[in-house]
Amino acid sequence: MALLTSRNAAAGGKLLRCAAAAAIPTIRQLSSSASTITVETSVPFTGHRIDPPSRSVETTSEELMSFFRDMALMRRMEIAADSLYKAKLIRGFCHLYDGQEAVAVGMEAAITKKDCIITAYRDHCIFLGRGGTLLESFAELMGRKDGCSRGKGGSMHFYKKEGGFYGGHGIVGAQVPLGCGIALAQKYRNDENVTFALYGDGAANQGQLFEALNMSALMDLPAILVCENNHYGMGTAEWRAAKSPSYYKRGDYVPGLKVDGMDALAVKQACSFAKQYALKNGPIILEMDTYRYHGHSMSDPGSTYRTREEITGIRQERDPIERVRKLLLAHDIANEKELKDIEKEVRKEVDDAIAKAKESPMPDPSELFTNIYVKGFGSESFGADRKEVRATLP
Amino acid sequence: MALRKFGRLSLISRIGKRDFSIASTSEGLIEKADSKSINLFTAVNQALHIALETDSRSYVFGEDVSFGGVFRCTTGLAERFGKKRVFNTPLCEQGIVGFAIGLAAMGNRAIAEIQFADYIFPAFDQIVNEAAKFRYRSGNQFNCGGLTIRAPYGAVGHGGHYHSQSPEAFFCHVPGIKVVIPRSPQQAKGLLLSSIRDPNPVVFFEPKWLYRLAVEEVPEDDYMLPLSEAEVIREGSDITLVGWGAQLSVMEQACIEAEKDGISCELIDLKTLIPWDKETVVASVRKTGRLLVSHEAPITAGFGAEISASIIERCFLQLEAPVARVCGLDTPFPLVFEPFYMPTKNKRMISFPKGSVLRTKVHPHLAISPPLPAEMPPLFLPPKNKKVVGTKLGFS
Ligand SMILES: Cc1ncc(C[n+]2csc(CCOP(=O)(O)OP(=O)(O)O)c2C)c(N)n1
Numbered sequence: 001m002a003l004l005t006s007r008n009a010a011a012g013g014k015l016l017r018c019a020a021a022a023a024i025p026t027i028r029q030l031s032s033s034a035s036t037i038t039v040e041t042s043v044p045f046t047g048h049r050i051d052p053p054s055r056s057v058e059t060t061s062e063e064l065m066s067f068f069r070d071m072a073l074m075r076r077m078e079i080a081a082d083s084l085y086k087a088k089l090i091r092g093f094c095h096l097y098d099g100q101e102a103v104a105v106g107m108e109a110a111i112t113k114k115d116c117i118i119t120a121y122r123d124h125c126i127f128l129g130r131g132g133t134l135l136e137s138f139a140e141l142m143g144r145k146d147g148c149s150r151g152k153g154g155s156m157h158f159y160k161k162e163g164g165f166y167g168g169h170g171i172v173g174a175q176v177p178l179g180c181g182i183a184l185a186q187k188y189r190n191d192e193n194v195t196f197a198l199y200g201d202g203a204a205n206q207g208q209l210f211e212a213l214n215m216s217a218l219m220d221l222p223a224i225l226v227c228e229n230n231h232y233g234m235g236t237a238e239w240r241a242a243k244s245p246s247y248y249k250r251g252d253y254v255p256g257l258k259v260d261g262m263d264a265l266a267v268k269q270a271c272s273f274a275k276q277y278a279l280k281n282g283p284i285i286l287e288m289d290t291y292r293y294h295g296h297s298m299s300d301p302g303s304t305y306r307t308r309e310e311i312t313g314i315r316q317e318r319d320p321i322e323r324v325r326k327l328l329l330a331h332d333i334a335n336e337k338e339l340k341d342i343e344k345e346v347r348k349e350v351d352d353a354i355a356k357a358k359e360s361p362m363p364d365p366s367e368l369f370t371n372i373y374v375k376g377f378g379s380e381s382f383g384a385d386r387k388e389v390r391a392t393l394p
Numbered sequence: 395m396a397l398r399k400f401g402r403l404s405l406i407s408r409i410g411k412r413d414f415s416i417a418s419t420s421e422g423l424i425e426k427a428d429s430k431s432i433n434l435f436t437a438v439n440q441a442l443h444i445a446l447e448t449d450s451r452s453y454v455f456g457e458d459v460s461f462g463g464v465f466r467c468t469t470g471l472a473e474r475f476g477k478k479r480v481f482n483t484p485l486c487e488q489g490i491v492g493f494a495i496g497l498a499a500m501g502n503r504a505i506a507e508i509q510f511a512d513y514i515f516p517a518f519d520q521i522v523n524e525a526a527k528f529r530y531r532s533g534n535q536f537n538c539g540g541l542t543i544r545a546p547y548g549a550v551g552h553g554g555h556y557h558s559q560s561p562e563a564f565f566c567h568v569p570g571i572k573v574v575i576p577r578s579p580q581q582a583k584g585l586l587l588s589s590i591r592d593p594n595p596v597v598f599f600e601p602k603w604l605y606r607l608a609v610e611e612v613p614e615d616d617y618m619l620p621l622s623e624a625e626v627i628r629e630g631s632d633i634t635l636v637g638w639g640a641q642l643s644v645m646e647q648a649c650i651e652a653e654k655d656g657i658s659c660e661l662i663d664l665k666t667l668i669p670w671d672k673e674t675v676v677a678s679v680r681k682t683g684r685l686l687v688s689h690e691a692p693i694t695a696g697f698g699a700e701i702s703a704s705i706i707e708r709c710f711l712q713l714e715a716p717v718a719r720v721c722g723l724d725t726p727f728p729l730v731f732e733p734f735y736m737p738t739k740n741k742r743m744i745s746f747p748k749g750s751v752l753r754t755k756v757h758p759h760l761a762i763s764p765p766l767p768a769e770m771p772p773l774f775l776p777p778k779n780k781k782v783v784g785t786k787l788g789f790s
């Protein structure tokens with residue numbers, strides 16, 4: 001990720017306020033060091049059975065620039081995926097992440113690639129955050145050989161083993177017990193790493209979450225359950241489906257934290273706090289208050305169960321990229337033009353990746369039969385008539 | 395067994411409004427006057443309207459159903475019957491089915507929707523261990539006969555791993571429930587009403603491929619089609635083909651093409667998978683001497699295996715060829731490889747002169763775009779030195 005040097009990080013003790021939109025990041029420069037900047041989160045954290053961490057988050061100009069670039073890249077990737085889907089180059093079910101980017105980048109800023117992440121089907125940007133490339137993403141989306149799952153998974157099934165990304169799961173809620181199992185292995189390995197198991201506000205109502213949470217709490221597992229609350233599960237508003245939409249409290253005996261998921265720095269603060277807590281004490285829930293701009297999937301216009309005003313209101317007041325843009329400008333770390341240039345660069349990167357991905361071949365048809373069993377450990381696969389036509393695993 | 399044409403209503407029965415009743419077997423035809431040309435999701439919608447209207451103890455619920463559901467099957471129900479009888483549930487399949495069983499146990503008709511058949515598995519335990527055995531283990535004190543679980547199943551062209559599966563065989567292994575799958579709008583309406591009113595719990599799988607695609611004349615009034623009664627929808631003398639749901643239209647195409655090669659096919663819609671109508675299939679196979687079963691689900695332990703075994707037990711001496719199964723492959727439901735996976739019409743038998751072994755022609759590699767390398771491993775090529783006639787390459 002591009003790193004830019006800070007030009008004016010040491011304004012010193014001045015309370016900066018930008019006058020533009022309603023949700024102005026409040027910036028307080030508490031530090032006089034040239035490299036660290038201290039920024040206050042948009043809103044305070046709310047804790048459940050735990051004292052929340054401080055609102056003051058330390059960051060650097062480099063980090064803010066990388067947040068900006070990474071989120072711009074994610075957003076551009078999702079918008080491009082939308083067009084590719086409409087052009088029928090992406091088939092299957094496709095769920096986009098634009099609006100929620102701050103969760104992906106903030107989380108990565110707090111952890112290492114030895115920590116693990118597991119999520120549901122809205123997985124493209126988490127994959128990028130874990131070090132996945134645009135080419136692998138677009139190739140996977142289009143079902144090509146160079147995709148991160150070799151073209152066999154599609155949009156809902158991105159994985160990256162070396163980045164600690166356990167993927168992309170289709171059955172709502174099913175990834176959470178898996179994540180807790182990963183945390184069990186981490187605990188037994190004694191390697192001081194944690195697992196972030198992401199799920200939605202809709203998924204929060206699945207029974208298996210509670211089973212997994214109870215087990216994790218009994219065993220003090222380093223499992224962090226991250227509820228990405230974008231306020232809708234398909235067309236269902238959170239309050240229609242949840243008696244208590246305070247997802248951070250729903251672990252009852254497990255502590256929780258409510259976080260502004262549109263503020264990358266708040267996410268970072270919460271995730272590093274949670275990691276330390278989980279390593280010492282066991283599971284914790286983070287509720288990320290976030291928003292998806294697109295419909296649930298490509299077949300959902302996203303406008304029947306919520307108002308246009310709601311969407312534009314959030315875009316104007318809480319957009320995670322705009323928040324960082326304002327911080328960068330306010331701190332004089334970059335100017336408008338430099339940020340626009342980054343967005344242009346990112347656009348080009350995305351276009352180039354798409355062009356490359358289009359050249360990637362379809363997976364070999366014999367791949368239909370691979371990875372069902374380990375070669376030599378399962379049976380051969382049969383052709384359509386069972387008796388006469390058979391295929392040996394390649 | 396009377397032979398009836400595809401697309402004609404075989405059996406209509408008008409029923410008492412509140413009792414659980416089994417469709418009678420009196421025959422009748424559609425009165426053209428009050429029927430309309432509608433698609434399958436609209437037919438399902440009509441059936442649900444009728445079910446709610448004719449019995450105040452019936453309820454419809456599931457994920458997003460009060461908004462019409464993802465396939466529009468429940469459109470207008472909440473507006474018409476109120477939020478107490480038609481309601482959204484949270485995302486929790488096990489809870490949905492468990493609640494439905496309890497509701498039904500109190501003498502109600504609980505019509506639960508599972509959004510996709512792929513998501514029925516969190517509720518599998520409730521269906522298999524609770525619903526199916528309630529009557530038996532309580533010595534008939536309790537039952538959940540008013541329970542009907544609707545779920546869209548099967549391929550849609552590019553649904554991928556978790557929006558395409560055909561899990562019917564799992565449920566056919568469970569005595570105590572019925573499994574019903576309609577092939578068309580007319581069938582969907584009549585069979586769904588029978589399922590809702592049947593005094594046993596029913597799992598009703600709807601072919602999602604056909605929701606919009608299949609359109610036919612459907613009577614507007616309340617009618618039921620009998621469960622556990624198969625229907626011969628095309629008569630023939632050389633081979634019997636058995637299938638259900640969306641696969642029947644594929645098989646019909648295969649019949650038409652086989653006809654051009656001088657092969658006369660008899661096509662049977664099983665409609666109810668358990669308990670299934672063996673007699674109709676047996677009678678047909680005794681006549682034709684050959685049987686081909688086709689389903690989208692993977693071939694191994696699919697319901698075709700059960701049909702095959704039962705027919706061999708009963709028709710061994712009449713069979714002139716081994717039973718053939720043209721089914722989905724033994725792989726997870728693939729995303730980009732869906733055309734390879736599917737039991738398309740070109741995977742039908744290519745050659746079956748009387749007395750010869752029924753054979754299946756499959757060569758899917760030649761029909762994927764972009765073109766594949768020439769040295770593709772011949773996964774599906776028919777064995778060498780056997781003559782193959784009438785090959786047509788490509789997919790349906
Ligand atoms: C077990 C199961 N039931 C239903 C579905 C269909 N489905 C897919 S996503 C979704 C909504 C999930 O909402 P949420 O958990 O809030 O995640 P979001 O899409 O908002 O990221 C539903 C109902 C599914 N995939 N799996």
Ligand SMILES: [Mg+2]
Nearest residue numbers: 200201232233
């Ligand atoms: Mg949600």
